[in-house]
Amino acid sequence: MAPKAKHLLEELSRKGPHPVLRGDLALVGLPGLVLTPASGLGLPAVAFGHGWLQPPTRYRELLRHLASWGIVVAAPATHAGPLASHRLLAADLRTALDVCTGVRLGDGNLSVDPARLGVAGHAIGGGCAILAAAMDDDTGPKIKAVATLAPAETKPYASEAATRCTMPGLHLAGGRDLVAPASGNAERITHAWAGPVQLRVLPKATHLGFTEGRHWSNLLLHGKADPATHRTARALLTAFFLVHLAGRTEYEPLLTEDVKGAAIQPAPA
Template identity: 50%
Template sequence: MARTRKLFAALTRRGPHQVLRGDLAFAGLPGTVYTPASGFNLPGVAFGHDWLTDVDHYLKTLEHLASWGIVAAAPDTERGLAPSVLNLAFDLGTTLDIITGVRLGPGKISVHPTKLGLAGHGLGGSAAVFAAAGLSGAGATSPKAVAALFPTVTKPPTREPAASLKVPGLVLSSPDDPQSLRTDALDLAGAWKGSVLHVVSKAESAGLAEKRRFAGTLGLPGSDRRTQKTARALLTGFLLFHLTGDKDYKEFADPEAELPKTEVLDPEAPPVTPEEQIVALLR
């Protein structure tokens, strides 16, 4: 456990790689890509954004992944009031095609087609599940790992595609998720065999998005650095294990492991009633 705590602490900070930033628009898709400064056959991940939250609110998260040697790209699509989770899922798949099919940076960066992952926050986390279901068995672009960070309820729901997945998954939730009408993290993890669920202590499910300093004055959820710090560490460790095979990070993919800054759900807690969820929503 002491070794895992040390690794976790390191993963909350920037990694050893210098980072470059690029634009997915060169390949015809609005979005942003962060890469290590150099390296061939690198792991790569496509990252989906939350509802009404453009990619600029995840730049530090993308940069963090790149600093640990993972090419991280995020499409900046489906940003309207009524986005399509299925369209965003399609764009995540397209993003994987782009980063594997094009030599990145100054020609010294490439992504290996068998070291691919999908991840996302909120709406983007649910889109990552749909994208994984659509890409499973699709040859070179089939993901090796998928992460849904504080995923939100969508139409269609994620439960059915999640139940079909054989790819390893990471699901993050916050302690108040059982009272929430917005998230289905617990249901998603329950339907997804092979997924790892972590309840992030004192997390705010919308807090992963960055640069929302004055959001509270508009009645919108704000950023939360504690949530960002913990979620980045858990996500990075999970991806490093599954995409690179680095066994040092094995516990980050172990459903039985107790990781720092996370807590265990009480199996004897009574189920939350719909009335309690509505009251929590109105607080």
């Protein structure tokens, strides 16, 4: 690992400088969580999609971490059942971004720049983030960056939607993921991506390694919460969104260098 990348990984795996406020999207008609820095104007915002059967609370520390680095994060709690609509969850991610840009946050000392919007998600939520980014809507949010954790295929197909994604993409996959293996979903999505894209494989990560705490769905899905996976994912997602949404170019080395346990995969031929 290059010394600069190692230093940035250490820095961004720790909590950021901003106190964090937590709110409820249900107050504006969309169930879910919103976490924000305590103050700031023209902030970037990210909508986060949950995995299959997972409540947004299973990603709370990741969302809090991003907020501590100056990013507003909204996570809809919709379509969490076994027969969830991927198309509608993708639409809810876009609605969450509309809420962030159009609703007064905090005590009025917070605002989001509509030119600094991103989406992210785990598993099915990652696939839905791609669907949201690819939606052709002249009046909706213009998504500038997409990050996924163990992305899973959706219907409509995320891999097909990726051909319309010209914004930067970062996809993290688990080397021990038996549900959405890197050699299938993440590679297919990465190969189809229309814009600049990077795939990293965390060799020891399982499908649920990106989640937090315990949940009854652990009886159905492979893996469990893993602190090492959390640490690496938090640092990489933070760097990715700070660079591409906030213009913080000092964190670019973490996105261009291999880091321990998350090597950059070769570009598609």
